[in-house]
Amino acid sequence: MSLSNGIISGAQIASTKWDKSFAFDDGDLVLQSTDSINFRVHSVILKLSSSVFRDMLAIPQASSSEPKSTSTDEPIVLAECANVVRILLNIIYPVQHTIDEEAIETLELLNSSITAAIKYDMPAVIQALRAFIRAQTRSTQPKFHPVALYGSAWNFGFGEEAKALSAKTLSYNLDTPEIYGYLKKVDSEGMLKLLILHRRRKLLMLNALNSMTDDPPFAPDVSDVNGPVNVPHLPGEDHCLKLNGNVMSLSPRPADYKSDAKHAWMNFKYELSKWMEERPDGQEFTKIGCDFVFDHRFSDVKYLVDLRVLQKEIARIVEKLPTEIDIEESPSLKRED
Numbered sequence: 001m002s003l004s005n006g007i008i009s010g011a012q013i014a015s016t017k018w019d020k021s022f023a024f025d026d027g028d029l030v031l032q033s034t035d036s037i038n039f040r041v042h043s044v045i046l047k048l049s050s051s052v053f054r055d056m057l058a059i060p061q062a063s064s065s066e067p068k069s070t071s072t073d074e075p076i077v078l079a080e081c082a083n084v085v086r087i088l089l090n091i092i093y094p095v096q097h098t099i100d101e102e103a104i105e106t107l108e109l110l111n112s113s114i115t116a117a118i119k120y121d122m123p124a125v126i127q128a129l130r131a132f133i134r135a136q137t138r139s140t141q142p143k144f145h146p147v148a149l150y151g152s153a154w155n156f157g158f159g160e161e162a163k164a165l166s167a168k169t170l171s172y173n174l175d176t177p178e179i180y181g182y183l184k185k186v187d188s189e190g191m192l193k194l195l196i197l198h199r200r201r202k203l204l205m206l207n208a209l210n211s212m213t214d215d216p217p218f219a220p221d222v223s224d225v226n227g228p229v230n231v232p233h234l235p236g237e238d239h240c241l242k243l244n245g246n247v248m249s250l251s252p253r254p255a256d257y258k259s260d261a262k263h264a265w266m267n268f269k270y271e272l273s274k275w276m277e278e279r280p281d282g283q284e285f286t287k288i289g290c291d292f293v294f295d296h297r298f299s300d301v302k303y304l305v306d307l308r309v310l311q312k313e314i315a316r317i318v319e320k321l322p323t324e325i326d327i328e329e330s331p332s333l334k335r336e337d
Contacts, residue, residue, distance in 0.1 A: 019082065022089055029057075032075040037082035039089065049092035051121040080116050087113045088120070091128045099132050107144045107152060114156055130158055137164045147172060147194075148182040154190035159327045166194055166325040170281035174198055193325040201321045202276040208317045209269050212305075264300035271297070272314075282318035285311065 018038045027040035046053035056076075078085060083103065090100055104110050110129065117125035133153055136142045142149070146168035153161040172179060174195060183191050206218035275292060276282060284292055293311040301307065 019086060021086070022093075030075040031085060032077045033080060033082040033085045034078070035081050037085070038075060039085060041089065041093075045092055045094075049122050049124060053120065080112065083109055084112045084116050088116060088122065088125055091125045092122065099128055101132065101135075101143075104132065104143070107148055110144075111152055111156075114152075118156075130161060133158065133161045134164070137161065137168060142168075145178075145182060147174070147179050148185075150194065151182055151186035151190065154186055162190070163324045163327055166197055167323045169194060170198070170201070170323065171279065171283075173278045173280075175277065193327070197322065197325050198277075198280045201280050201282070202273055204321055205276055205282070205314075205317060206269060206273055209272070213265065260300040261303045264298050265304060268298040268301055271295075282314075282321065285318050286315040290315075 017036060018040065022039040022041055024040050024042065027042055029041050029043040029046065031039040031041060033039075043053075043057055047057060048054075080088075087099070087103060087109075090103075104113070110132070114126065114129050116122075117129060133149060136144060136149060137146075146165055150162055150165035150169055153165055174183065183194070186194070203219040210216065210218050272285075272292070275284065284290060290311050293307055293314065301310065
């Protein structure tokens with residue numbers, strides 16, 4: 001049995017290997033995988049689940065008037081391996097109708113299953129596999145690296161899943177050989193959007209820190225889509241910090257505080273910038289008593305502002321930074337099945 005477009009071709013059953021879960025005695029159709037595993041299934045299930053199979057099985061067969069033998073039936077030879085075929089059948093069959101998460105051992109298998117579901121036009125399978133990706137996004141122990149899974153979601157046009165996964169990537173530095181291996185599999189637009197998200201968080205943080213001392217923005221062309229980041233103003237000669245309408249007294253300062261404090265403040269911003277590249281999520285700065293803020297290298301910053309106040313403000317800024325890619329009007333993300 002064959003299709004003119006070459007997606008499915010026909011051959012006699014040369015294999016005696018049958019999938020134990022899909023070897024129904026009353027099955028009227030045999031599918032064969034590329035690794036020669038046979039599946040005896042019900043054509044009505046495939047017709048209801050796939051427009052491709054529905055159209056193909058509607059084509060009259062030359063041997064349709066001849067009696068069928070269960071041992072010599074001509075199989076439909078698919079272009080997918082048994083693992084992929086099994087995943088598709090598990091989802092469309094009413095008895096199973098689930099995804100065996102343990103069966104999806106690799107990201108390549110997930111991608112192949114989605115590709116097959118799209119090729120055979122199986123909406124229920126596509127939705128189920130998208131649900132699997134969303135579950136991975138929420139999991140505390142995901143099976144696949146967030147950057148790699150983001151690439152899959154983006155490439156298949158799964159917009160909401162790609163957005164959610166972009167937030168998960170903020171725990172990683174994109175500038176590493178491992179991450180590069182994942183990024184090179186993402187199309188150029190998806191890669192660029194993720195890089196922009198990571199870079200933007202760092203630049204917005206530096207802009208906010210510069211505004212504390214009335215310095216020009218570090219990156220004037222970068223703005224916060226979620227509204228302005230309101231930050232405290234680090235005092236000069238007024239010897240006070242105005243925060244949320246309240247004036248707070250600061251520590252006494254030595255006569256040479258200006259030079260030392262300025263150097264410490266510049267060093268602080270530089271090191272924080274490096275940290276935001278390593279861990280763009282900035283979660284380290286949201287911890288009470290953050291070791292980074294209270295590092296001895298920046299001890300002179302205390303003459304500008306109470307370090308406890310600074311830590312709280314940085315934590316507040318982190319919470320206001322963008323956390324997901326922007327996919328509005330993105331031409332690559334057209335599939336929202």
